[in-house]
Amino acid sequence: MKQTIARWLLRAAGWSLEGARPAHARYVLIAAPHTSNWDFPLMLLYAAAFDIKVRWMGKHSLFAWPVGWLMRRLGGMPIVRHRAGNLVAAMVAAFEQADQLVLVVPTEGTRDRTDYWKSGFYHIARQAKVPIVPSFLDFSRKRGGFGAGLSTTGSVVADMQYFRDFYAGMAGKFPANSGPIRLREEAGE
Amino acid sequence: MTPAIGSSPWRYAIGARHYDMLADGVNVALEQLGKAVALNPERSCLSGRHPNTGVEPLPGPRVDTDCVESMILTIEVSQ
Numbered sequence: 380m381k382q383t384i385a386r387w388l389l390r391a392a393g394w395s396l397e398g399a400r401p402a403h404a405r406y407v408l409i410a411a412p413h414t415s416n417w418d419f420p421l422m423l424l425y426a427a428a429f430d431i432k433v434r435w436m437g438k439h440s441l442f443a444w445p446v447g448w449l450m451r452r453l454g455g456m457p458i459v460r461h462r463a464g465n466l467v468a469a470m471v472a473a474f475e476q477a478d479q480l481v482l483v484v485p486t487e488g489t490r491d492r493t494d495y496w497k498s499g500f501y502h503i504a505r506q507a508k509v510p511i512v513p514s515f516l517d518f519s520r521k522r523g524g525f526g527a528g529l530s531t532t533g534s535v536v537a538d539m540q541y542f543r544d545f546y547a548g549m550a551g552k553f554p555a556n557s558g559p560i561r562l563r564e565e566a567g568e
Numbered sequence: 569m570t571p572a573i574g575s576s577p578w579r580y581a582i583g584a585r586h587y588d589m590l591a592d593g594v595n596v597a598l599e600q601l602g603k604a605v606a607l608n609p610e611r612s613c614l615s616g617r618h619p620n621t622g623v624e625p626l627p628g629p630r631v632d633t634d635c636v637e638s639m640i641l642t643i644e645v646s647q
Contacts, residue, residue: 416637436641466643488642499643505619557596 385427397524400429407504414551433483474507478566505531519550
């Protein structure tokens with residue numbers, strides 16, 4: 380039912396679905412390019428349209444009354460940063476304990492232009508030994524969907540090249556806000 | 569008390585007594601929500617006040633999208 384409604388809403392807004400539902404049960408899902416407030420609701424609609432239950436990390440204060448229940452229903456996982464200590468280790472543990480977990484990460488961290496992606500998604504996937512699946516919202520073609528998952532190889536540059544190739548030619552709502560696809564640590568390799 | 573839901577079509581559809589009860593209920597709920605947001609502006613993104621910058625609240629309860637975005641965590645790992 381939710382899947383049908385999501386597909387109908389996307390079609391009504393002129394968006395098409397591309398690619399297939401990722402076959403993995405546990406993976407880190409990249410949400411990019413992120414340049415607009417529309418990205419988050421659209422991403423949730425796409426996840427519903429492909430029948431994927433996504434989870435995302437949010438500051439615990441976002442889950443307080445009166446909107447907390449809604450955030451949880453939308454897949455939010457409340458994180459108390461000062462208690463969590465090593466957040467990467469906490470998420471790796473969450474993957475190890477779960478039979479199914481799709482953790483969506485807006486890798487740019489902000490809809491403004493950034494020079495680097497934040498690297499947490501990569502380290503969570505590598506340490507949890509789960510693939511990284513790229514998802515996209517291409518506003519230039521009004522298409523969205525998922526790519527093939529990548530199992531990290533240990534070479535950050537090679538792995539990031541896969542994502543650079545995947546997202547080449549795709550545009551967010553505000554293309555000027557899209558920065559380069561790279562991690563700070565690539566410079567060290 | 570001003571009815572919070574529509575006017576005459578609702579009144580005809582569900583009857584004046586039920587309409588007034590429902591309107592009162594909706595208004596009380598909205599009032600409580602407004603109070604909760606006003607008392608805890610830093611706890612939700614409904615107030616229009618950014619929790620980090622403390623920028624002046626916008627009039628009326630509304631979602632501050634900058635606030636919501638700042639609360640969705642993306643991790644940077646330092647090597």
